[in-house]
Amino acid sequence: MKPFKERTRRGATAVYRHPVLVRATHWVNALCLLVLLLSGLQILNAHPAFYWGEVARFAHPIAAIDAVPRADGELRGRMTVAGATFDTTGVLGASKSGGEQLQARAFPSWLTLPGYLDLGAGRRWHFFFAWALVINGLIYAAFALASGRIRGLIWPSLGDLRGIVRDIWDHLRLRFAHGDAGYNVLQKLAYAAVIFGLLPLMLLTGLVMSPAVYARLPILGDLLGGRQSARTLHFLAASGLVSFVVVHLAMVVAAGPVNEIRSMITGWFVIRREKKTP
Numbered sequence: 001m002k003p004f005k006e007r008t009r010r011g012a013t014a015v016y017r018h019p020v021l022v023r024a025t026h027w028v029n030a031l032c033l034l035v036l037l038l039s040g041l042q043i044l045n046a047h048p049a050f051y052w053g054e055v056a057r058f059a060h061p062i063a064a065i066d067a068v069p070r071a072d073g074e075l076r077g078r079m080t081v082a083g084a085t086f087d088t089t090g091v092l093g094a095s096k097s098g099g100e101q102l103q104a105r106a107f108p109s110w111l112t113l114p115g116y117l118d119l120g121a122g123r124r125w126h127f128f129f130a131w132a133l134v135i136n137g138l139i140y141a142a143f144a145l146a147s148g149r150i151r152g153l154i155w156p157s158l159g160d161l162r163g164i165v166r167d168i169w170d171h172l173r174l175r176f177a178h179g180d181a182g183y184n185v186l187q188k189l190a191y192a193a194v195i196f197g198l199l200p201l202m203l204l205t206g207l208v209m210s211p212a213v214y215a216r217l218p219i220l221g222d223l224l225g226g227r228q229s230a231r232t233l234h235f236l237a238a239s240g241l242v243s244f245v246v247v248h249l250a251m252v253v254a255a256g257p258v259n260e261i262r263s264m265i266t267g268w269f270v271i272r273r274e275k276k277t278p
């Protein structure tokens with residue numbers, strides 16, 4: 001990868017860290033993932049339970065969300081994970097979702113797209129944005145590989161990995177390497193895990209759930225332990241992405257949101273402010 005362009009203006013040195021293609025694909029990616037999450041929860045509302053293997057053993061889900069009536073006639077929302085039960089009334093299982101009364105609904109209206117129950121519409125949103133995400137991801141991957149961005153900026157070197165303990169210690173003290181033009185090792189590991197782990201796993205498990213793809217390539221299902229396993233892994237990959245985004249946003253805020261977000265809009269990332277001489 002070529003060294004970053006650098007400029008000094010009004011006492012600040014900045015590097016051109018994000019080319020236009022990276023910025024455009026980054027924001028399209030963020031939009032696609034938001035729509036995929038909300039429409040995915042709409043689809044999950046139709047059958048909010050997970051299983052392992054090829055077929056669903058309805059009596060033995062790994063995890064499930066449902067609503068049960070209480071003695072006073074009200075509904076109670078319930079989530080069961082590996083046999084342990086949690087009361088989730090108001091959010092999962094039973095929520096008001098715009099009305100006065102609690103209604104049986106796995107995910108509330110503010111977490112689904114569309115807000116009302118409509119499996120068909122949820123699937124249309126989901127599949128359109130899934131293909132948009134795939135095309136966008138391929139554009140980013142082709143550019144990042146050809147330009148050397150993956151090797152030069154994202155993939156951690158052995159030297160980076162040797163410094164991981166110091167980097168964790170710095171993060172715990174909320175000290176981020178502002179003098180550096182590149183990413184720190186934890187950032188590199190997180191981005192690499194998303195680009196090479198979670199996003200491909202989400203695509204692969206999504207394809208296995210498609211009857212047309214599964215019929216032609218049953219080996220994919222075998223590799224993942226069956227269709228129901230693929231569905232469970234799809235949800236886990238999506239949960240991993242949501243966790244990444246939560247931490248990603250927290251880090252953007254902690255590292256200086258103005259400089260960080262401006263860099264993903266204009267490309268320029270300020271690495272140094274010159275000290276004013278008295």
Ligand code: HEM
Pocket residue numbers: 017022026029030033144149191194195241244245248249252260261263264269
């Ligand atoms: C509204 C939500 C988001 C905001 C505000 C945001 C913000 C940013 C910023 C400021 C950077 C540059 C970091 C730096 O230069 O130090 C960045 C990079 C990155 N973000 Fe996000 N992000 C968001 C959502 C996402 C999502 C949903 C993903 C994927 C799951 C994602 C994946 C990445 C990756 C992989 C990079 C590095 C890209 C590269 O340098 O080639 N971001 N983000």
